[in-house]
Amino acid sequence: MLKCSYDALNGIFAKIAENAKLYLPADKDGKTDYTKWAEGVEWSNALNTARSPKDFFFPQVEDLMKFKVEGKSIAIDDIREESEDFVVFGVRACDVRSFDILDRVFLIEPYDSYYASRREHGVIISCACTRPTETCFCKTFGIDCTNPGGDITVWRCEDALYWQANTEKGEKLLGTLGLESADESAVNAQKEQTARIMEKLPLAKLTTEGFGGGKTMELFNKPEWKSLSEACLGCGTCTFVCPTCQCYDVKDFNTGNEIIRYRCWDSCMYSDFTKMAHGNNRLSQVERFRQRFMHKLVYYPENNEGIFGCVGCGRCLAKCPISMNIVKVMKTIGGSAE
Amino acid sequence: MQRIGVFVCWCGSNIAGTVDVVAVAEALKKEPGVVFSANYQYMCSQAGQDLIKNAIKEHNLTGIVVCSCSPRMHEATFRKTAAAAGLNPYMVEIANIREQCSWVHKEMPIGTEKAIILGKAAVAKVNLNTPLVPGESPVTKRALVIGGGIAGIQTALDIADAGFEVDIVEKKPTIGGKMAQLDKTFPTLDCAACILTPKMVDVAQNEKIRIFSYSEVTDVKGFVGNFDVTIKKKARYVKEELCTGCGACTEKCPMKKVPNDFNLNMDTKRAIYIPFAQAVPKVATIDPDYCNMLKNGKCGVCSKVCAAGAIDYTQKDEFIEEKYGAIVVATGFNPISMDKFDEFAYNQSKDVITSLEFERLTNAAGPTAGKLLRPSDHKHPEKIVFVQCVGSRCDACNEKGKEYCSKICCMYTAKHAMLTRDKYPDTEVYVFYIDVRTPGKNFDEFYRRAVEEYGVHYIKGMVGKVVPEGDKLIVQASDLLDNKQLKIEADLVVLAAAIEPDKSARPLATLLTASMDTNDFFTEAHPKLRPVESPTAGVFLSGACQGPKDIPETVAQAGAAASKVIGLLAKDKLTGNPCVAHSNEMMCNGCSSCERVCPYGAITYEDKEFRMPDRTTLMRRIAVVNPAVCQGCGCCTVACPSGAMDLKGFASEQIIAEVDAICK
């Protein structure tokens, strides 16, 4: 374990930024979001960012290729940007888990080379939580917010910032930073303190009981879906703030001179989601609403060794215009009501 | 995918002088959808059109772009060309490379570059064109004429003569209108009744014509070819079908002091009356304001004397709904009220009268049986002053009168003056005028006869004041030619009151959505080229409701309106402009935004049942455009927030494609 003083932090950021783009949470206008580090950008104390860091690997809009059509010939232009190395600093445990969930989608056949390339070039420096909030429920999914993982983990202790590499990539980067070594006592103390707070969280007792692979038939036809989805506006807020939602649409944009094929996030909450020639797959908002939660809580774990598609970051709890969310769904549909 | 042909016209050197037409044709050949491209000296010539026709057939073209002069010039030509080759005429687009390119840009490279871009825009549009077929709507082969004066009578007779059914709605108990009140007519001096009443009889006897007298139009719905009209038949308390017009009731009715409006209230009639001897229909009518039986249930004399048993005190207003293909407005005119003209003492002296009152005084069927007697003391007037332009040709700021010339006053005053001198040579006649306006066949000759043969004193100048003094009227006036003030002791003063549209015209215009000018005269579709049509399709104008007119003009216009109606009714179906708005019912919210901006009332709403994707059904309000009424302005397409409303021929996608092509 290594450590650095908070005074030295700016210098360390500068060192990281020498070889890679560095992004970290910073406050602006009362909101926190990942910001490209430059001299003067302060690392935010906030628990988490409004937008999740999935953008770094799976941006909302990503150009895939360009092509020109002339007569019967099509000229394709591979416009893939040679991904630059980048470092995302200060990622919370929940969001770190989200990369694992996305990997299981994008890095299996058919292999998503766009995503893979960004994953390869990115280093994730996670940050352990110390002040979880009432909307946090990462523990429900077995995430330890005091041990967030990623390539490197930092602990924000009172006296210093503690660093530990978790992967080869992490070791390599950490080795270049010239930090002093440290014992783990401060970190351990902090872990214990955070664990005690975790017990007090209002959602501490939320469990995944009743969910998981194999529960499809049991849950699919529950009548409660109707009342849960009754007020759903069908907007895409939950999906777009979610760190694990990975659906996208591939579209063409005709600039007049050429066609840009790009992909952008899509939402299963939209009525025209995966609309095909025969029409829509899911015709009513109940079906669409159910799909999103069944996917996170049943279908995904069924295909991924029991790993749930939700990380308990709480963004959807804070952002849904009508305050409907996965916690309310789990408590109503599943067996985890208090 | 379309198969588009591009045809670049040289227009001699008009285009080719500043645009490299060969380069344009070559460049456009590469555009998506273009399979053929050619250039030619004069595309609009027979040879040019043949080139287009042959290319359409040979290359199976589905759309063509002609790069030539303005579409305002030859769009119609090339549409016909396309149609002749079996292509839908609306698959033609014109790139205006003459007026908007070669003629305004001097350098060949610039002109050529722009011409190519304009061509690309047209190609982009044609790629999205769809064949359009004009909508058709059936025509109800019956016309409605509103107003039963000479204008309405003549229109109805002409329409009926062509074999179509016509209904006349007249608000008075008889048709005949103003002309029925006149004595003689200028410039031939034939008696009005002698030429009008036979026409009235013709109307009554014509099997194709129905008369709704004592009736009003209360509602109009529908559109050209398909109007639904509600007519209110006011209760006349006499069964029309039973009344023989014998007149027994009108003689026996004890209520004798009812002002006789037909004689402009210069005498009285009974509470049950027939307006005049030749009235059509010759049916009695009870005036409910005066009839004792209707007012307090005491009397019933008419009922007792009526051998036919036609009297029905319980009669109610009746509403009749009829369908018409065309509507003719012939609501006529009235003299304006003289209330505001105190200087002429109209309200102070009975011997100051209007010209129309003078007509009745000289009419054999009038209150004096045709003898010219002063209303006050029934003496023969020895000195008569006629005042012209009372309320006509006023300043815009003068609230008393009208700005316009009433047109007929000069001639009828000359007529009155002449007839007076003819019958009563001892009577001195003065006419005060601003100008004497006599443009008409035999008009000036007529006026000059009044002056030269009949010795009427025409004095250029305006009467300033009329003061009743004893049994005389002191007329103070100025003689502008001799530049002196005059004071004439007259026995009778006759005011040539301005005429204005009938008061019923304004609400009627609202019902018909027909437009009016500030004076409440109906406006024409075009003041010169479509003078008898209203801008509202299917509504036509006849007579003085459109502007002041004399009888020959009115009759001429009545005939013209009739011929337009006949032209319309002769069609079995109406074909419209196919470039009309269309609402996609799947996207329409029924919010009424489109309806509110439509100037033609072409949009209505209906509740329609939709089968939803989840197999439920849903009732939704949706907009429906009547293609026969829509004129294709496209205002609704922008008012519509969902984009459900689009315009055929100028669809949003097409305009966006043009924008894109121009900007790329």
Place this chain on the structure above:
Amino acid sequence: MQVKEYKPLIVAFCCNWCSYAGADLAGNNRLNYPADVKIIRVPCSCRVNPMFVLRAFQRGADGVILCGCHPGDCHYTSGNYYTRRRMALLFSMLDYLCIERERTRVEWVSAAEGAKFAATMNDFAEKVAALGENKRLEDLRCKK
């Protein structure tokens, strides 16, 4: 590399009855105006959706002008009155978002005003040219 001279691109929506005829008249009278002005014919100025205006800017137009019949002379009696309201509000909003106000204009041009049409286009093109390229409402994907 040769620096290309900056030429503004101007899209002019002209109503069929007055302004398009006015443009034709300008042509008949050989009145010059910049070739940068490209006319799109619409039945009435009220057919122009604000979306078309934005589309033109997106695709690289530097100025957009709408021409219609003079108020009161609309072929469809009231179309241009609606245009007037819509565009007054749209232009005010564009200004609020700091799209230069000289880039948009509504001008009433009758079928008899060929000279006015040419003068308007000359003036508008000059003002737009002075502003330079449209940077505040551009879509970089559409730039060459």
Place this chain on the structure above:
Amino acid sequence: MQKITRDILVEKAVSLLENGTVCCVLGWKKGEFDYDVTPALFESKEEIEKDFVYDDFCGANFSKYLVKKTIKAEGKILVFLKPCDTYSFNQLLTEHRFDREKVYAIGIPCEGMADINKIRAIAGDGISEIKCGEKIVVDTIYGDKHEIDAKDVLLERCINCKSKKHVNYDELLGDEGEVIESNRFDEVARLEAMTPDERFAFWQNELSRCIRCNACRDVCPACTCEKCVFDNPKSGVENKAPANEFEEKMFHIIRAFHVAGRCTDCGECSRVCPQHIPLHLLNRKFIKDIDSFYGEYQAGAEVGSRAPLVNYTTNDLEPSEVFEGRGE
């Protein structure tokens, strides 16, 4: 604190449900925490008594729900409307979006709703309890307690409340209020007074955060199109994500234009924006312009009134006159 209590509303709802006047009740349902109230359709007395709430977190405007819910409902729907909600209600009626006969509307007074983001800014993380009383009392899991004056944490739209008057209802609970002279255009005026570069920077910064989640549109009572142009591939503006600055601007300009003259300024768009973009400043710009160009007009004040963009006068302001007297 709200002057009218939850219990009065519950009693009313239950009695109307039980006597058959209505078949269901649109109301606010208790959430997981004390602030995450959800709009809900209550169908039984038990549901209402258990979960119905009315407190400082009941911002949701139910008017729009009536469009879909009235179609399906067998009988009348009881809806509780705050004063500002009644304007949306009227505007929807003007546009024939639901059948008035299928609604039983109860007007309820509103003292302004609280903005949880403002509370969180004061109380910090870990809110465990919020009590809405004279003061808003917030407890956190970290042992902090905050007593907050409700006036200090009002939603933006409530600070600039335009009316406490209900413009449509079948029944009114509590006292009727008045239309208020608000300062709601001050912020627009402040922006107008900026230099173009400042203002450009302001909007660039705000709109760049847009993630096009469509929450603003989907919550908007004026956006009830069967098919939105932004979802329609044929409209030419359809897109699922803002690809660049142009698309960010275009979406918000077009959306504001489509609701111009119809927007009642209910403020739901700004309330629900997950990125806290002050969208009301776009809508209010149109309202302010409409008021100054064509005379004051409040959408929804009257059923059937003619919205300014489907209306005109022959001597309206010319587009060229818009900027007269507004120097650069």
